[in-house]
Amino acid sequence: MTEVPQESLPREERRRRTEAAILEAARQAFAENGFERATIRVVAAQAGVDPALVMQYFGSKERLFAAAARWSHEHETVLSATREQLPSAALHDLFEKFEGAGDREAAVALMRNCLTHPEAARIMRDEVMCDRAAGVARTLGGDEADLRAGLIGACMIGLGMARYLLEIPPVAGARREDVERLMEPVLRALVDPPA
Amino acid sequence: MTEVPQESLPREERRRRTEAAILEAARQAFAENGFERATIRVVAAQAGVDPALVMQYFGSKERLFAAAARWSHEHETVLSATREQLPSAALHDLFEKFEGAGDREAAVALMRNCLTHPEAARIMRDEVMCDRAAGVARTLGGDEADLRAGLIGACMIGLGMARYLLEIPPVAGARREDVERLMEPVLRALVDPPA
DNA sequence: CACATCGGTCAACCGCTGTAGAGTGAACGC
């Protein structure tokens, strides 16, 4: 967002673009450096704007973060998947989130901060994990469905962090298809636990 | 570490106890609030000591963190396990680390900060994951051994974070044996990948 | 006992960062 020229645009459009520029800069900063190390001043500079304007638009750094770090549930397939489809659906959702077209930065921003920022932790626990796990548990059925669904979520968290945030070489460097092929049976062991 | 009385102890012993008190307070603070939110002042107060003394002992907040957040590899069994034992060995190591006798706080401190603190990320990636994964890969053998070992690590990271840091209810509240029983076949799917 | 040493404290500095309030010039409605 290095200075998009906004000369003589209608006010409404101007406002929307500025807000979008700030949000994008914020997502990038929060995703890259984490909440604490990301400063309003850097966000503003990246958006080509005065720091005070960020406050005017979002009120506080906390609220800016809340607006920037969203976990979009659209295009997710895991909740409408059958037992059979569930493993590949879960993997597909993760890949799409981080390698697909949507705003990957927002997801990274949330994930990067979920261990150190209270609100990010809450969203991750309640909205991303618990709600979804409850739906998955219904699909699973059988004994300990809640725990099995939670463990599926845990594995997905681990895979996401290892591949996209920690960037552990063999996991981050592998081709998507290879990871999918190897992980599918892993998740299946939680869908259909052996006796 | 609320005020251990140290009247009239030999200097050397006094020094050791103070250093230990600071380290314990630091581990707790870093584990609980993360690097940025943990302040030298709070650490010092918790250790019953002046903030300046912390600097005198450790030089800087960075070095204090490096001293506090260690991932002890002692008592780990995964590297000496056979293919057959590997899944339960990995789970055993994780449980022992976080529920066993050793200093759990140091491990939590490292894990909590590995997404936002550069040095913590480095340790997690290089020392905790890569080195161990290389050993595990040798035990595994076969095709894509490195990737499979990395994915085992990823699952362990996910399990650890979900259970001990994010505290996702079904995973955090489950009994250790139940998690072990359900996760063992999960890891086995990476040890002996189905054709 | 006198002097050096060392654990420990006190007070202060200084840079950074979130935040607030007044001000400015261009777009808008009449």
Added chain:
DNA sequence: GCGTTCACTCTACAGCGGTTGACCGATGTG
């Protein structure tokens, strides 16, 4: 055209937090 509105900027405040250097009193040593 003209006053109003609104996006936006400038400047400044205030608190926090890492870090420092001078200082103090007890412990050790000859």
